[in-house]
Amino acid sequence: MKPEERLIVALDVPSLNEVERLVYELSDLCYFFKVGPGLFIKYGPKIIEFLKEKEKKVFLDLKLNDIPNTTSLAMEEIVSLGVDMTTVHILGGKAMLEAVSLKKKNTIALGVSVLTSLNDDDLRMMGFSLGLKEIILNLANLAKGYLNGIVCSPSEAGAVKDACGKDFFVVCPGIRLDDIQDDQKRKQTPDFAIKSGCDYIIVGRPIIKSSSPSDTAKRIIKMISQAS
Numbered sequence: 001m002k003p004e005e006r007l008i009v010a011l012d013v014p015s016l017n018e019v020e021r022l023v024y025e026l027s028d029l030c031y032f033f034k035v036g037p038g039l040f041i042k043y044g045p046k047i048i049e050f051l052k053e054k055e056k057k058v059f060l061d062l063k064l065n066d067i068p069n070t071t072s073l074a075m076e077e078i079v080s081l082g083v084d085m086t087t088v089h090i091l092g093g094k095a096m097l098e099a100v101s102l103k104k105k106n107t108i109a110l111g112v113s114v115l116t117s118l119n120d121d122d123l124r125m126m127g128f129s130l131g132l133k134e135i136i137l138n139l140a141n142l143a144k145g146y147l148n149g150i151v152c153s154p155s156e157a158g159a160v161k162d163a164c165g166k167d168f169f170v171v172c173p174g175i176r177l178d179d180i181q182d183d184q185k186r187k188q189t190p191d192f193a194i195k196s197g198c199d200y201i202i203v204g205r206p207i208i209k210s211s212s213p214s215d216t217a218k219r220i221i222k223m224i225s226q227a228s
Contacts, residue, residue: 001199003221003222003224003225003228004029004030004031004221004224005031005032006194006198006199006200006201006224006228007030007031007032007200007201007203007217007220007221007224008032008033008034008059008171008200008201008202008203009022009026009030009032009033009034009203009204009207009208009217010033010034010036010061010173010202010203010204010205010208011023011033011034011035011036011039011204011208012036012038012204012205012208013039013208014038014039014042016043016046016047016050018208019039019047019050020050022207022208022213023050023051023054023056025213025214026207026213026214026217027054029214029217029218029221030056030217031056031057032056032057032058032059032084032085032200033051033056033057033058033059034058034059034060034061034202034204035047035048035051035058035059035060035061036061036062037061037062037063040060040062045081048060048081048082048083052082057084057085058081058082058083058084058085059083059084059085059086059202060078060081060083060085060086061086061087062074062078062086062087063087063088063089063112064086064087064088064089064092064100065088065089065091065092065096066092066096067096068095068096068098068099069099071088071092071096071099071100072099072100072102072103075088075099075100075103075104075107075109076103078107079103079104079105079106079107083107084107084108085107085108085109085110085171086104086107086108086109086110087109087110087111087112087151088100088109088110088111088112088147089111089112090111090112090113090139090140090142090143090147090150091139094142094146097111097142097143097145097146097147098146100146100147101146101147104147104148108148108149108169109146109147109148110147110148110149110150110151110169110171111139111140111142111143111147111149111150111151112150112151113135113136113139113140113143113150113151113152113156114132114135114136114139114152116152116153116173116174118132119132120132123135132156133156133159136150136152136156136159136160137156137159137160137163140152140160140163140164140168141163141164144164144165144168148168148169149168149169149170149171149199150164150168150169150170150171151171151172151173152170152172153172153173153174153188154172154174154175154188154192154193154196154198154201155188155196157170157172157193157196157197157198158196158197160197161197169199169200170197170198170199170200171198171199171200171201171202172188172193172196172198172200172201172202173201173202173204174188175188175189175190175193175201175202175203175206175220176188176189176206177189177190177206177216177219177220189223190203190220190223190224190227191223191224191226191227192227193227194223194224194227194228195227201220201224203220206220207220
């Protein structure tokens with residue numbers, strides 16, 4: 001993949017007007033855009049249609065987590081929209097993952113492991129006795145039989161690649177350019193993420209809140225290129 005193809009821009013904005021502004025500004029630089037539940041609930045398939053009209057790849061990040069039949073029906077609808085990538089929670093279990101694998105067709109289905117807003121303390125509070133890395137590796141090994149890849153932080157990317165192989169996609173959110181304080185507890189820079197084994201990196205706030213989204217995207221793409 002080219003460096004620019006490994007950057008997924010998260011469209012974490014509240015309106016279609018802002019989506020259009022960002023996509024137009026980044027059109028010559030970025031090929032892959034992520035749509036989260038907020039935008040999709042507000043605009044539905046319209047947001048997907050807009051991105052496809054602009055010949056962009058679409059990552060519909062809904063993090064499905066339900067009983068197998070319900071998830072299977074949802075996956076059918078997602079596939080019908082023509083999205084390129086989507087997510088389900090691996091904690092939905094083996095039967096749910098199997099249901100997804102039967103419906104995903106050519107859509108890249110990724111398993112969400114542990115949200116990058118969580119750390120070991122959070123997991124202990126929720127009753128998990130294993131450490132963060134061990135949990136993620138267990139989930140990755142479960143997912144690799146049914147899905148195309150996993151979503152995890154760059155800190156776990158190398159271990160997942162070693163355990164699941166180079167053809168199992170590792171997609172990493174929590175990417176930051178500077179050591180800013182926010183709700184991401186397991187975050188890293190673009191170059192660290194690529195060197196760690198990430199196939200794609202997801203970048204939202206550093207680009208969309210920048211005074212010049214295009215300049216920030218260029219900077220990130222350069223970092224990806226130098227780290228590849």
